[in-house]
Amino acid sequence: MTALWNTYDTVRDRLDEQYSGSGFPADTGMPPAELETRAMEYLNAHKEEPRIRTRAAVFSFLFRNARIRVDAFDWFADHIDTGNVMWKIQQKWRSEFDGAIPGSKRQGDPAGFPTLDLSHTSPGWRNLLKYGICGIRDRALDALPGAADAEAREFYAAVATVYEAIRVYTLRLAAEAERVGAVRVTDCLKNIAERPPESFQEALQLAFLYTKAQEHEGEWVRTQGVFDRLFVEFYRRDLASGRLTREQAKELLAFYFDKFSSQHFGAGHNICFGGKNPDGSDSCNELTELAFEVFEERKNIDPKLSLRVHENLPESMLRHAARCVAAGTNAIVFANDETAYPMFLKHGKRVEDLIDFVPVGCYEPAIMGRELCCSMSATVNLAKAVEYLFEEQTPPQTVEEATARYRELLRNVLDETLARTREWEKHWPEINPSPVMSGTMEGCFEKGRDVSHAGTLYNNSGVMCAGIGTVADALAAIGYLVFGQKLCTWNELRDILAADWEGQEKLRLTALRHAPKWGNNLPAADDIAAEIAGFAAEVINRTPNARGGFFQMGCWSIDHSVNFGQQTGATPDGRKAGAPLSKNVGASIAADTRGVTALFQSAARLDHTEFPDGSVLDVMLHPSVLRGIDGAGLIAELIRAYFRLGGFFIHFNIFDAETLKKARREPEKYRNLQIRVCGWNSRFIDLSPELQETFIAQAEALK
8 A cells, every 4th residue: 555655746736626527437327417317306205205205305315326437546436426406306306495485675775684594514523533423323223213203203313213314325435446446545435334334434434425415415615613523532642553654644634625625616615623622721732733744735725624722722833823823724614612601601501511602614613513603594785774874854863863763764674684584494304304414413303393493502694794894994984074064964964975075085085085984993883793793683682483492693705795796885974876885894905004913803893792793804915024034923913912802713815906917917937825804715817806805905005
């Protein structure tokens, strides 16, 4: 086997292209068109049966009969061509309820957008690695005779069906590996088909096979769990037995990471590290360091890493991650355990579960294996309600009255959005029962209920609230322009905004340059942001969802800062119609003029423990800030400083406007230039022109 090692650099191009084409041998199974035809025929013939039963049967059919492929140069195998049939079934069943969900009262111009979030998931990684494929199947079979009711019987039977299908699929891959001479993976696949993993490679292989199985079922896997805790014992045993060397383990990690980067789907794949142990000590270990080494050397946009930071995190580990960021390998988000723990406890989590805190998706906090956080069950454009404010016929007499009116308009938006979201949630068991994912969840086994029917211990629904900085700036500008400096009346400002500031450039520049702005440690703006965010949190966090849990506020925006901005008219802070909103909990573009310390102070005015769906601050630094000094040390200290103030998540971009402009003009010369877009990384040259211009404008403000 020694001759098989040290091949990563020679096959990396092939790894990067492994998901770009079909390449499935025709004799390994049925083509996708035939699979789809057979699956739909089956569903039509079994319409009266419980959907969890028919969905499990279709999954089993696909994994037993779809074409597969094994690449002999890879250390892991997974390729299967299901034709996305399960996703098509999900959409078919979802469309049955499109007309049943009430529309917004503001058709064509709403501020809130409800949905059924099936794809922000944190599987039960501990159970998967503990029991393995057969173990989960056997747990379900053992529970079946004692099932409490018909629904529980259907649940356990469905779990047993899909996990037996995954076992068959794994053996199919093993047979194909043997046929093509893929000796790296043959024994590994045979082993995990029959027992829990014992080696580092087996554990990684099982984790990736599971990821693919759940995603073929119809739900994205949005976290690979607390990786260093989950996999370190496999790594240690291999080193102790001589099965692996440290360098060989690094090679396995490089291949494993490439499984994610080569199928990068936009939002990236999150892998978490670190965090507090129950006694307050740090949980980082030798695997943490190893993984960050691989991440640093690969210089790729995916997977993205999360590092949980707390008082006892070793400075060397924080500086290692900060060094990656300083060098432009910045697909890292830093999470503050010292804020996360009180936040979780405030919102009903058990203290013993907090060790398994993971960021799901981008930076939405959840408990691994015990919570289905559904972190984008609804999205809300906070700035849109500023438009509604100017539809009022009677002008407010003070900025306090304007703010109070805004709060009531926002309450109406939230109440309607959450009510419509609940209607979607009621239909989840009929749209997307998920026995693959449910099979890993302890709560589902205890209750005999699928995740779609509130089987997990915690069943919450996240509400992404975007544009808090724009709202603060807009209301502060009303106070400045109308009630403070009296530069215009309320009605005049209403007409000016309706005309998108046409003919009023002097007043617009006054609003931009002189009215108080969020992100500068100015009470006139910061107090408004804290008040509005606190109000929204109180409404959202106290509202029950339809799954036995509550809605949870998230104060973030991801790239909705751009598309929500396109849907939003001019605002009193000088922003023109269609321009981006403020991103996440940061300032509007070029509005934070007093430096990063002032930005931290503003962001820390918010109570981040009231954001159980997460909050994040974007920090952009000019490369010159890091020249001639200890750049990694500076970034590490910035992280510590923000977290000491009570911030929750933070991530960084480090570049200058001229480099970005050159990359836009000559993209072929800047193929490796990474941008931290929101909660994921992308190559700058792959961004839309609108997003490229947004980052250039932000970078120009650093001059």
